[in-house]
Amino acid sequence: MKRALGTALKTSALKFPALLSIPALAIPALLFAGTMRAADAPVVVTSIKPIHSLVAAIMQGVGEPELIVDGAASPHTYNLKPSNARALQEAKVIFWTGPGLEAFLEKPLQALGSKASIAELDKAPGLVKLPFREGGAFEPHDDGDDHDHAGETGHDSDHEHDHDHEHGTFDTHLWLDPMNAKAMAAEITTTLVAADPANALTYQANAKALDDRLTALDKEIATTVAPVKDKPFVVFHDAYQYFEHRYGIRVAGSITVSPETIPGAERVSEIHRKVGELGATCVFAEPQFEPRLVNVVIEGTSARSGVLDPEAATLKAGPDLYFTLMRGIADSMKACLSSA
CATH class of the missing domain: 3.40.50.1980 (Nitrogenase molybdenum iron protein domain)
Structure with a gap:
C-alpha cells in the first residue's frame, strides 16, 4: 500500500512539480478534503x-x-x-x-x-x-383596490396588507x-x-x-405580464392569488376550489357559463391534474387552453428551479393571453 502510494506521488510529481513542496503528511488530507467537507x-x-x-x-x-x-x-x-x-x-x-x-x-x-x-x-x-377564497365560482375580487397597488404604488406596499x-x-x-x-x-x-x-x-x-x-x-415578471394583465382567465384550482395580487392580473375563476376534489357536472357547467359571460381568454390546466375538464370548460367558447405549473411538477429540482417556475408561469400567461 505504502509503495503504491509512493509510486503514485512520484508520478504525480513529474506532472505537477508543485506537489514536491507539499509536506508528505498533507497529501492524504488534500486527497480527502472533499469527502470531509461533504461529511460536515x-x-x-x-x-x-x-x-x-x-x-x-x-x-x-x-x-x-x-x-x-x-x-x-x-x-x-x-x-x-x-x-x-x-x-x-x-x-x-x-x-x-x-x-x-x-x-x-x-x-x-x-x-x-x-x-x-x-x-x-x-x-x-x-x-x-391572503385569505383563502371559499366558494370558487368565483366573482371578481372586491371591485376595489385588490389590484391597484400591485402595479402603481410600488411592490413594497404589499407588505402593509x-x-x-x-x-x-x-x-x-x-x-x-x-x-x-x-x-x-x-x-x-x-x-x-x-x-x-x-x-x-x-x-x-x-x-x-x-x-x-x-x-x-x-x-x-412585472414587465412580462404587463401587456396582458387586464385579460381575464380561469385556472384549474385557486393557487395563484399571490401571483395575481403581486402583478395585478385578472384571475376570473377556478374550475375547482381544491385539487383533491374533482368537480361535479354542475360545477363544470357553472364555470363554462362563467367563461362565456366574462369573455375569459384562456383556461389553464395543471400537469398533475385532470386536463380533460379544461377541454369541457372551453368547448363552444372562444377561450384557449394553456398549462400552468404552480408546484413545479415538471421541473428538475435544484437552486434555479424557483426562477424557472416563476418565469414559466409568467411566460405561459403571456403566450396564451396574447394570442387570444
Missing part, C-alpha cells in the same frame, strides 16, 4: 420543490438538501414513502411550508423529526398572507410572490446559521445573492 454538511430535508430550491440556493458550497415531494407528485395528494421517513429521522434541519399545504407531514414530523430543527415557513416574519391568519384560513401557495420568497429565504438563512454556525458566512453570502436575484426576477 448538516442533513437538511425539505418538503416541496419551491422550498427545496430556495434552501439549495442558500446551501450552495456546503451541501445539498433532500427533497420529499419529488417528480410530478403534489403535496395535495402525497403519501410519505419509507425513504422519506428515514430522511426525517436523520435530519438536523427540516423545512416545510406548514400543515395548511403539507398535511401529510404533520404527524410524521411529530414522530420522526424530534431531533431536528423544524422551520415552518408559513410563519416566517414579513410574509404577505399582511394578514395574521391561523392555519387553514389563508392561501398556502405563498411562494408565488417573490417578496414572500424573500421572507422565507431570510427565515431559512436564520435557521441554517443557528443549526450550522461553522458555515454561517457561506449561508449569509448565498442569501444576499439570492435576495438580489429575487429582486431582479420580480421586475422581470
Whole structure:
C-alpha cells in the first residue's frame, strides 16, 4: 500500500512539480478534503420543490438538501414513502411550508423529526398572507383596490396588507410572490446559521445573492405580464392569488376550489357559463391534474387552453428551479393571453 502510494506521488510529481513542496503528511488530507467537507454538511430535508430550491440556493458550497415531494407528485395528494421517513429521522434541519399545504407531514414530523430543527415557513416574519377564497365560482375580487397597488404604488406596499391568519384560513401557495420568497429565504438563512454556525458566512453570502436575484426576477415578471394583465382567465384550482395580487392580473375563476376534489357536472357547467359571460381568454390546466375538464370548460367558447405549473411538477429540482417556475408561469400567461 505504502509503495503504491509512493509510486503514485512520484508520478504525480513529474506532472505537477508543485506537489514536491507539499509536506508528505498533507497529501492524504488534500486527497480527502472533499469527502470531509461533504461529511460536515448538516442533513437538511425539505418538503416541496419551491422550498427545496430556495434552501439549495442558500446551501450552495456546503451541501445539498433532500427533497420529499419529488417528480410530478403534489403535496395535495402525497403519501410519505419509507425513504422519506428515514430522511426525517436523520435530519438536523427540516423545512416545510406548514400543515395548511403539507398535511401529510404533520404527524410524521411529530414522530420522526424530534431531533431536528423544524422551520415552518408559513410563519416566517414579513410574509404577505391572503385569505383563502371559499366558494370558487368565483366573482371578481372586491371591485376595489385588490389590484391597484400591485402595479402603481410600488411592490413594497404589499407588505402593509399582511394578514395574521391561523392555519387553514389563508392561501398556502405563498411562494408565488417573490417578496414572500424573500421572507422565507431570510427565515431559512436564520435557521441554517443557528443549526450550522461553522458555515454561517457561506449561508449569509448565498442569501444576499439570492435576495438580489429575487429582486431582479420580480421586475422581470412585472414587465412580462404587463401587456396582458387586464385579460381575464380561469385556472384549474385557486393557487395563484399571490401571483395575481403581486402583478395585478385578472384571475376570473377556478374550475375547482381544491385539487383533491374533482368537480361535479354542475360545477363544470357553472364555470363554462362563467367563461362565456366574462369573455375569459384562456383556461389553464395543471400537469398533475385532470386536463380533460379544461377541454369541457372551453368547448363552444372562444377561450384557449394553456398549462400552468404552480408546484413545479415538471421541473428538475435544484437552486434555479424557483426562477424557472416563476418565469414559466409568467411566460405561459403571456403566450396564451396574447394570442387570444
